[in-house]
Amino acid sequence: MSSKEEKERSLNFIEEIIEADLASGKHDSILTRFPPEPNGYLHIGHAKSICLNFGLANKYGGGTNLRFDDTNPVTEDTEYVDSIKDDVKWLGFNWVNEFYASDYFDTLYEYAEKLINKGLAYVDETSSEEMAEQKGTPTEPGKRNKFCERSIEDNLRIFREMRDGKHPEGSMVLRAKIDMTSSNMLMRDPIIYRIKFAHHHRTGDKWCIYPMYDLAHGQSDSIEHITHSVCTLEFVPHRELYNWFIEKLEIFPSKQYEFARLNLGYTVMSKRKLKQLVEENYVSGWDDPRMPTISGLRRRGYTPKSIRDFCDRIGIAKRDNLIDVSLLEFFIRDHLNKISSRVMVVSDPLKVTITNIPEGHVENCEIDNNPEDEESGSRIVPFDRVIYIEKEDFMEDAPKKYFRLKPDGVVRLKGAYIIQCDEVIKDASGEVIELKCHYIENSKSGQDTSGVKCKGVIHWVSATHNVPVELRLYDRLFKEEDVNSYEGDFKDLINENSLQIVTAYAEPSLKDATLEDKFQFMRQGYYVLDKDSNEDKIIFNRTVGLRDSWKK
Ligand code: ATP
Ligand code: MG
Numbered sequence: 013m014s015s016k017e018e019k020e021r022s023l024n025f026i027e028e029i030i031e032a033d034l035a036s037g038k039h040d041s042i043l044t045r046f047p048p049e050p051n052g053y054l055h056i057g058h059a060k061s062i063c064l065n066f067g068l069a070n071k072y073g074g075g076t077n078l079r080f081d082d083t084n085p086v087t088e089d090t091e092y093v094d095s096i097k098d099d100v101k102w103l104g105f106n107w108v109n110e111f112y113a114s115d116y117f118d119t120l121y122e123y124a125e126k127l128i129n130k131g132l133a134y135v136d137e138t139s140s141e142e143m144a145e146q147k148g149t150p151t152e153p154g155k156r157n158k159f160c161e162r163s164i165e166d167n168l169r170i171f172r173e174m175r176d177g178k179h180p181e182g183s184m185v186l187r188a189k190i191d192m193t194s195s196n197m198l199m200r201d202p203i204i205y206r207i208k209f210a211h212h213h214r215t216g217d218k219w220c221i222y223p224m225y226d227l228a229h230g231q232s233d234s235i236e237h238i239t240h241s242v243c244t245l246e247f248v249p250h251r252e253l254y255n256w257f258i259e260k261l262e263i264f265p266s267k268q269y270e271f272a273r274l275n276l277g278y279t280v281m282s283k284r285k286l287k288q289l290v291e292e293n294y295v296s297g298w299d300d301p302r303m304p305t306i307s308g309l310r311r312r313g314y315t316p317k318s319i320r321d322f323c324d325r326i327g328i329a330k331r332d333n334l335i336d337v338s339l340l341e342f343f344i345r346d347h348l349n350k351i352s353s354r355v356m357v358v359s360d361p362l363k364v365t366i367t368n369i370p371e372g373h374v375e376n377c378e379i380d381n382n383p384e385d386e387e388s389g390s391r392i393v394p395f396d397r398v399i400y401i402e403k404e405d406f407m408e409d410a411p412k413k414y415f416r417l418k419p420d421g422v423v424r425l426k427g428a429y430i431i432q433c434d435e436v437i438k439d440a441s442g443e444v445i446e447l448k449c450h451y452i453e454n455s456k457s458g459q460d461t462s463g464v465k466c467k468g469v470i471h472w473v474s475a476t477h478n479v480p481v482e483l484r485l486y487d488r489l490f491k492e493e494d495v496n497s498y499e500g501d502f503k504d505l506i507n508e509n510s511l512q513i514v515t516a517y518a519e520p521s522l523k524d525a526t527l528e529d530k531f532q533f534m535r536q537g538y539y540v541l542d543k544d545s546n547e548d549k550i551i552f553n554r555t556v557g558l559r560d561s562w563k564k
Contacts, residue, residue, distance in 0.1 A: 045233065048078075050213075079232060079236070086210050123261050132188060132189050174220075205221050230257050245270045270330075271330065279490060348556075362447065399472045417468075452464050536557075538556050538558070
């Protein structure tokens with residue numbers, strides 16, 4: 013985006029709020045947070061939230077905390093914690109503090125006692141079925157039960173017994189005493205603590221009671237003095253409860269703001285569903301290049317910049333919408349066009365013998381790595397008597413405007429010479445299996461004095477000096493754009509043909525490719541080395557084709 017466009021772009025609604033808060037002196041500086049639950053790998057929707065939270069802090073000179081929302085001991089894992097940290101760093105952001113909601117278990121426990129002491133929380137022993145029934149419906153008020161009348165002393169005693177492991181799982185819970193007639197179901201005496209005899213990845217076996225999301229999340233914000241707590245729209249009804257806890261506990265007044273979550277076409281964006289794809293082997297892992305996870309996109313060849321640009325561009329909305337995946341592809345193409353090395357790889361080879369080059373003669377052709385980047389240098393590609401071109405770059409009965417190779421026609425071999433086709437050799441079934449050509453003297457790229465007119469340029473590799481490579485070509489993971497609206501099992505919509513594997517022949521320089529390198533296989537698409545590559549096998553993932561082939 014040019015700086016002019018940048019200036020003209022209006023503030024989003026959260027920026028407006030922040031600017032007003034800074035102008036009025038309500039806050040001297042801002043502190044945001046990114047609060048993932050470590051129960052899976054991050055996806056592109058999380059990237060949106062990361063870019064927003066860290067972006068706001070960067071813009072207004074504040075900071076962002078990375079806080080692991082690890083209050084549910086059963087689903088969490090340090091593998092996820094590590095991957096989340098890697099992904100945030102890879103996206104290009106640094107947090108000021110790394111915190112864990114579990115660090116606050118002592119404080120949250122004290123808060124619960126404080127609510128009990130204020131007569132604002134009680135231990136309820138009703139069965140969960142009965143409790144659900146008493147809760148009423150959105151159109152019908154709920155009813156209180158007898159446990160609500162228990163004295164503060166009894167509540168304190170029993171809550172401490174819960175903490176000390178004296179009561180079995182599921183036998184009782186601590187509830188906030190708010191309003192069983194509220195039109196907001198979340199305000200109808202929500203559960204704030206439950207018994208769970210589970211080992212926690214950080215606190216071990218210290219606790220057998222765990223705080224529920226609403227108590228943990230908002231109070232963690234407050235403990236850290238988060239000024240603007242930005243979350244997705246499904247938390248709108250939680251805001252009333254968020255504010256209630258802060259008011260009753262008389263603690264730092266963090267404020268919650270909501271924006272629409274990112275939904276992307278042809279994929280799913282819920283960790284639960286992504287986990288299912290991994291566990292049921294629909295994909296090879298969380299970082300399968302077809303996954304919308306950050307690690308999948310990275311392995312696919314996406315750059316952090318392309319993801320940040322995409323997130324900036326979609327902005328923040330107050331209503332849910334579905335973003336076209338070609339927009340994401342636009343940003344990666346745009347970036348790769350600037351930074352990738354152009355190389356030659358033939359995936360569907362047709363043998364071409366250049367009859368006026370003696371056998372055994374090898375000529376070095378120097379080819380620029382990237383015409384978009386003067387500093388990218390050049391490399392040597394060996395050219396000799398037998399080469400491969402793409403089958404589709406030859407046509408026997410070609411129309412007039414066909415500028416690739418045809419009988420008696422000429423074409424330029426990229427970085428090398430112009431060749432002319434003299435003879436077409438076919439097998440018994442009539443399929444073209446070889447072309448005999450000659451090269452035109454004095455027509456070498458950059459030094460062409462031949463005067464021969466030639467409109468087409470094609471890529472090629474030497475038949476002897478090449479490296480066989482495996483190409484993994486990816487398609488959409490789902491057959492339908494709007495997977496979330498599908499009524500049945502989302503897995504019904506999986507595209508069985510989302511991975512195609514082909515063998516191709518690459519110019520020798522690709523033997524030295526590293527995982528960080530970005531390539532444009534000329535006239536084919538953008539590719540990146542895959543981590544499954546080894547001494548025997550070089551594998552490339554197609555990041556994206558050169559053009560949007562999805563436009564109807
Ligand atoms: P999921 O449903 O995928 O499991 P989640 O909301 O449970 O997502 P969290 O780990 O709790 O995942 O999310 C961390 C942060 O990322 C939260 O602030 C959440 O609002 C935000 N977030 C999650 N998904 C999206 C999305 N699709 N678009 C924007 N923000 C998101
Ligand atoms: Mg969550």
